[in-house]
Amino acid sequence: MDRRKFIKEAGLATAASVVGLDIVFSSTLPENYIPLVKEPGNPYKLFGIDPEMTVLNNKPWNIEAKAHLLDDKITPNKYMFVRNNGLIPQSIDVSNWELVIDGESVVKPRTYSLQELKTKFKQYSYQLTLECGGNGRSEFNPPAKGNQWTVGAVSCAKWTGVRLRDILEDVGVKEDAVYIGYHGADVHLSKDPNKEAISRGVPMYKALQNETLLAFKMNDKDIPLAHGYPLRLIAGGWPASASGKWLNRISIRNKIHDGAKMKAPSYSVPCHAVAPGEKVKESDMCIIESMPVKSLITYPKTGAMIEAGSKLEIRGHAWAGELEVAKMEYSIDFGATWKTCALDRPTNRLAWQHFRASVEFPQKGYYEVWARATDEKGVCQPMLVPGWNPKGYLNNACHRIAVKIK
Amino acid sequence: MHYEEFKKIVKRTYVVLSLFFGLLLIIAGGLVYEMLYPSFLITETDQDIVYEPIENLEVIGKNDIKNGIHEPTGFVDANGLEQVVINCTPCHSAKLVTQNRATREGWIGIIRWMQETQNLWDLGANEAVIVDYLATHYAPENKGRRELLNNIEWYDLKDK
Numbered sequence: 001m002d003r004r005k006f007i008k009e010a011g012l013a014t015a016a017s018v019v020g021l022d023i024v025f026s027s028t029l030p031e032n033y034i035p036l037v038k039e040p041g042n043p044y045k046l047f048g049i050d051p052e053m054t055v056l057n058n059k060p061w062n063i064e065a066k067a068h069l070l071d072d073k074i075t076p077n078k079y080m081f082v083r084n085n086g087l088i089p090q091s092i093d094v095s096n097w098e099l100v101i102d103g104e105s106v107v108k109p110r111t112y113s114l115q116e117l118k119t120k121f122k123q124y125s126y127q128l129t130l131e132c133g134g135n136g137r138s139e140f141n142p143p144a145k146g147n148q149w150t151v152g153a154v155s156c157a158k159w160t161g162v163r164l165r166d167i168l169e170d171v172g173v174k175e176d177a178v179y180i181g182y183h184g185a186d187v188h189l190s191k192d193p194n195k196e197a198i199s200r201g202v203p204m205y206k207a208l209q210n211e212t213l214l215a216f217k218m219n220d221k222d223i224p225l226a227h228g229y230p231l232r233l234i235a236g237g238w239p240a241s242a243s244g245k246w247l248n249r250i251s252i253r254n255k256i257h258d259g260a261k262m263k264a265p266s267y268s269v270p271c272h273a274v275a276p277g278e279k280v281k282e283s284d285m286c287i288i289e290s291m292p293v294k295s296l297i298t299y300p301k302t303g304a305m306i307e308a309g310s311k312l313e314i315r316g317h318a319w320a321g322e323l324e325v326a327k328m329e330y331s332i333d334f335g336a337t338w339k340t341c342a343l344d345r346p347t348n349r350l351a352w353q354h355f356r357a358s359v360e361f362p363q364k365g366y367y368e369v370w371a372r373a374t375d376e377k378g379v380c381q382p383m384l385v386p387g388w389n390p391k392g393y394l395n396n397a398c399h400r401i402a403v404k405i406k
Numbered sequence: 407m408h409y410e411e412f413k414k415i416v417k418r419t420y421v422v423l424s425l426f427f428g429l430l431l432i433i434a435g436g437l438v439y440e441m442l443y444p445s446f447l448i449t450e451t452d453q454d455i456v457y458e459p460i461e462n463l464e465v466i467g468k469n470d471i472k473n474g475i476h477e478p479t480g481f482v483d484a485n486g487l488e489q490v491v492i493n494c495t496p497c498h499s500a501k502l503v504t505q506n507r508a509t510r511e512g513w514i515g516i517i518r519w520m521q522e523t524q525n526l527w528d529l530g531a532n533e534a535v536i537v538d539y540l541a542t543h544y545a546p547e548n549k550g551r552r553e554l555l556n557n558i559e560w561y562d563l564k565d566k
Binding site for chain 1: 497498499501502505506507508509512516523524525546548549550551552553555558559560561562563
């Protein structure tokens with residue numbers, strides 16, 4: 001018999017009293033909250049992702065890639081990290097899907113059907129880098145709270161949709177507009193219908209960029225459910241949390257959007273540098289905008305052993321938020337000397353750039369190949385974990401792989 | 407009373423009672439079925455179907471503990487396990503908890519944040535037990551400014 005459903009409906013307290021379970025523990029537990037002690041499904045089947053992807057959390061789903069899985073120039077769905085703050089919406093009625101545009105600073109509020117969006121406005125495609133603000137969090141010391149992302153919460157897929165700017169022009173934006181805030185169909189973890197899991201946004205200057213899209217395609221196909229089907233706001237180069245999934249409303253605000261996860265410490269860092277572990281007042285925290293310069297060696301996979309005398313071809317990607325990467329280097333002596341890599345220009349603004357190099361090793365032994373990108377303003381990646389912050393954002397420390405010469 | 411009449415009454419009572427118990431049985435059966443398969447009377451929302459929460463009625467089953475770990479959740483088996491499983495897994499999986507490391511003060515901070523912004527309830531007397539458990543078994547380690555590369559899986563790289 002299926003007791004799961006029974007307990008699910010009855011609520012723990014009721015269930016407990018039925019079987020005579022000690023309910024002391026649950027005395028403060030509200031009805032209908034059930035402890036989760038079972039795997040909630042197979043993510044590899046559910047989302048069509050590769051078995052090598054790492055599941056950090058299965059409720060809500062948070063899944064990351066490994067460096068070597070991100071070798072493709074355009075990230076395929078199966079290697080794209082999945083970040084959720086809430087529960088993925090279960091029933092999506094595309095034919096009745098609507099996007100509402102409202103807010104204090106909209107001239108004439110209105111609603112678009114998906115079909116209207118697709119037919120009324122010109123469509124554009126861009127390769128856009130999306131990186132979780134907390135990518136690399138696992139390295140902070142003292143530890144920062146949240147999902148412990150290592151290096152794989154980054155992707156660069158091809159996104160197709162209409163420009164947010166064209167829609168904003170269509171509805172009209174008042175002069176006092178400051179920010180746009182998004183709203184999506186995902187469900188808060190507590191299942192409270194009055195609570196949003198996440199509702200962030202971007203300032204007007206980012207909203208009006210050419211590459212800021214309302215996308216309905218990822219890599220030329222419908223956006224997969226886990227990535228925001230049927231409509232997603234895409235703000236490349238910014239923390240991926242600014243790119244709202246399952247998009248059903250955009251509010252044009254006359255102040256900084258105040259939706260869920262806009263308030264410090266979420267997606268914010270200290271405005272002024274602090275010592276590791278220091279307490280930071282909410283009013284001293286600033287919202288993250290562009291992501292910093294960063295790179296990843298995607299080939300070979302760490303742990304490669306090669307014969308003495310042979311060359312090692314390395315390659316990977318580099319990106320710098322709103323900026324372009326100007327220089328790419330590698331070091332095999334822990335930063336004592338650096339050599340230049342060949343670096344491609346981006347396909348379009350906000351796309352990651354590809355680099356490669358042919359590495360020679362002087363003698364047998366254990367090596368690490370470290371990669372370092374420099375942005376167009378001359379700022380490069382640190383070799384150590386950068387400025388500590390309470391939630392562990394913006395770790396852009398150099399990536400490295402281990403190599404043995406036999 | 408005539409014997410025949412008495413027999414008739416008994417028979418009628420028997421029929422009525424049988425009908426009555428039969429009906430009770432059907433109602434009870436329906437109720438049980440409804441408890442087991444709620445969609446029988448009420449249609450479930452899609453949201454409920456995906457995340458099926460619990461296999462056993464016991465929160466900590468007899469065979470759940472292996473090598474000091476509560477297998478269904480991955481939590482360390484120690485004093486406070488029940489309170490933690492019951493209060494910390496209804497919204498998100500235990501993985502979000504076990505991934506994290508914090509001091510006592512840090513854990514209290516996480517709990518307050520969830521209470522203020524994420525609908526976490528007042529934990530009452532369980533709070534002290536939960537915080538003790540977390541601060542003891544999920545305490546931070548000093549990782550320095552950059553850790554060594556560890557758990558490297560060595561392999562022969564053949565073609566360049």
